[in-house]
Amino acid sequence: MLKVISLGGSLIIPNEINYIFLKQFRKMIINYIKKGNKVIIVCGGGSICRKYYRAAKLVTNIKQSELDWVGVMATRLNAELIRIIFGSFAEKNVKYSPNKKYDFKKILIIGGDKPGGSSDLDTVELAKKYNTKEVINLSDISYVYDQNPKKYKNAKPLKSLRWQEYKKVIGRKWVSGAHVPFDPIASNRAMQYGLKVIIANGKDLNNLKKILYSSRSFKGTVIE
Structure with a gap:
């Protein structure tokens, strides 16, 4: 089975590079692909x-x-880090275009393509290209909330949303570098393609394991 994962930069480098998380994430993904995935x-x-x-x-x-190019290069730098920690399990070169279908054996690492896009949008395009109906979006939040949980203590988690409902929560405007669970442009495309997106906290690796193996008991928001 193929899984398409958007690995948020907040997990890779929240302030400093989170090597403890990366070590655990690496182990889990390798165990997953050893089962033929x-x-x-x-x-x-x-x-x-x-x-x-x-x-x-x-x-x-x-x-x-011009700032957009900085964002693109930041994703590429992070992608190179992820590629080298997976060693021979990953393809030798990071790829950039979400509009190409690459042949690969186990793990394919993707960095930013060009200004005006986003890692969320790239993930959606790749899911369609590889004919999978699900995207796993990992960041430092556990759910989509009805308002910003970092500002409002009474923010409520939303465990299941339709795309139209989600777009009302986050608004329609987005610029590169904005901090939203899944950006509006990617959301429109995912809705168009009929994709399901799972928003979950990547730091909870036991929960990630449930998502990878299609358990229904995971913590997170499902948008479809």
Whole structure:
């Protein structure tokens, strides 16, 4: 079975590189593919991306199109890190285009393609390209909430949503580097393709195991 995973940059590099998480994540994915499965991992940018954004803006006025390239390169750097930690289990080269269907044996690592896109959108396009109906979106949040849980203590988790409901929660506008569970552009495309997206906290590896093996008892939000 093939799983398409969007690995949020907040998991790879929340502030410093989270090598403890990466070590555990590596072990789980390798165990999964040893059972004859395959995985595509699309890497996000994380804090390193936002740090570069802030630094550039403090120096001078920067066009968003230029900042977008910084975001692309941040995802590529993270993707190279993920590729090397999987060693021979992963394809030798990180790929960038979500519009190509690559032949691979076990693990395919994807970095950013070009400005104007996102790792979420890339994940959706790859899911369609490989004819799988599910995307696993891993970040540092456990659910989609009705409001920002980092700002509002009474925010309520939403365990199941239709795409139209989800889009009302997050709004319609999005720019590169914005921090939302799954961006609006990717959401529109996922709805168009009839995809299911699972939003879950990647740090909960026991929960991730349930998702990988299609258990119904996992913690997370299902959008479809």
